[in-house]
Amino acid sequence: MQILSIKELEKEIIEDYRYREDNDFREFLDENSDKELKFDNHYTGAKELEDIDEFAEETVIDYLEELSNMEVISDEEEDNYLKDINDSDKEKIIIKNLNEVASIAFNYVKTGIAYMDVVQEGTVGLIKAVDYFDADKHGNFKNYSKYWITREIILYIENKIADLRNEFKNFFKNKKENFGKEHHHDHDEEHQSDEVYLKEEDLLPTVEAIEKREKMVEKKIDFFVLENRLSEREIEVLNYYFGFGKDKRYSIFEIEDMLKLENGQGEELFQRALLTLSIIEGKMFL
Numbered sequence: 001m002q003i004l005s006i007k008e009l010e011k012e013i014i015e016d017y018r019y020r021e022d023n024d025f026r027e028f029l030d031e032n033s034d035k036e037l038k039f040d041n042h043y044t045g046a047k048e049l050e051d052i053d054e055f056a057e058e059t060v061i062d063y064l065e066e067l068s069n070m071e072v073i074s075d076e077e078e079d080n081y082l083k084d085i086n087d088s089d090k091e092k093i094i095i096k097n098l099n100e101v102a103s104i105a106f107n108y109v110k111t112g113i114a115y116m117d118v119v120q121e122g123t124v125g126l127i128k129a130v131d132y133f134d135a136d137k138h139g140n141f142k143n144y145s146k147y148w149i150t151r152e153i154i155l156y157i158e159n160k161i162a163d164l165r166n167e168f169k170n171f172f173k174n175k176k177e178n179f180g181k182e183h184h185h186d187h188d189e190e191h192q193s194d195e196v197y198l199k200e201e202d203l204l205p206t207v208e209a210i211e212k213r214e215k216m217v218e219k220k221i222d223f224f225v226l227e228n229r230l231s232e233r234e235i236e237v238l239n240y241y242f243g244f245g246k247d248k249r250y251s252i253f254e255i256e257d258m259l260k261l262e263n264g265q266g267e268e269l270f271q272r273a274l275l276t277l278s279i280i281e282g283k284m285f286l
Contacts, residue, residue, distance in 0.1 A: 125152030
């Protein structure tokens with residue numbers, strides 16, 4: 001079977017607007033039904049977490065634990081259901097593949113993006129995969145569903161990035177249009193200490209400075225620039241611990257042994273990954 005890397009798929013979806021429509025994407029999948037979607041972990045080197053003070057309740061860990069312990073149909077039953085599918089069968093197939101959504105979502109916990117939002121959009125993709133799947137035409141359902149799950153996640157993140165980019169664009173437009181007209185309060189009397197307080201006009205003293213900052217922000221707010229906040233190794237640990245795509249769930253001790261990690265390193269990676277997943281909205285580092 002030929003391979004299509006996830007990076008290639010991302011470029012197709014982001015750069016070719018045709019694939020943002022369901023029917024066009026279905027045609028794309030028909031043309032590439034012989035290609036396996038390969039997650040090649042091209043997002044690596046997640047930055048250390050600093051100054052984290054916003055956390056969700058334990059909804060993320062509860063959700064992942066629920067998926068790991070959920071009773072699902074067998075692969076053989078799934079194949080039979082897919083041949084002549086009805087609404088009841090669809091629900092069972094969706095439930096069976098929710099762990100696939102959760103695992104793929106680990107690859108898209110980008111800066112400023114909440115994990116559970118990614119899971120929600122990926123689940124929409126899974127539902128579409130079940131609706132559109134044709135066993136005679138598309139062959140392997142798991143591979144077919146990966147395309148739809150990933151596509152919905154990519155579009156969600158790209159749309160969110162576009163909204164943020166427009167917000168900044170309007171902000172800088174307003175700054176340029178009102179440059180020199182704005183009045184600032186004098187804070188000298190308010191602060192009698194030796195501390196230095198930078199005001200906005202200190203950071204953006206000229207129109208040229210505003211335009212320079214605008215270009216810098218526009219460059220950084222891009223799908224292919226934003227890093228994933230989970231490292232490749234953290235994703236490995238999560239998948240082994242919850243048993244996503246594996247033959248069973250693995251203990252931290254077993255994970256450390258398989259990945260040749262030092263004693264305690266597996267627990268550290270796991271806890272850090274959970275911390276990242278639990279951040280409500282993340283932060284946009286500009």
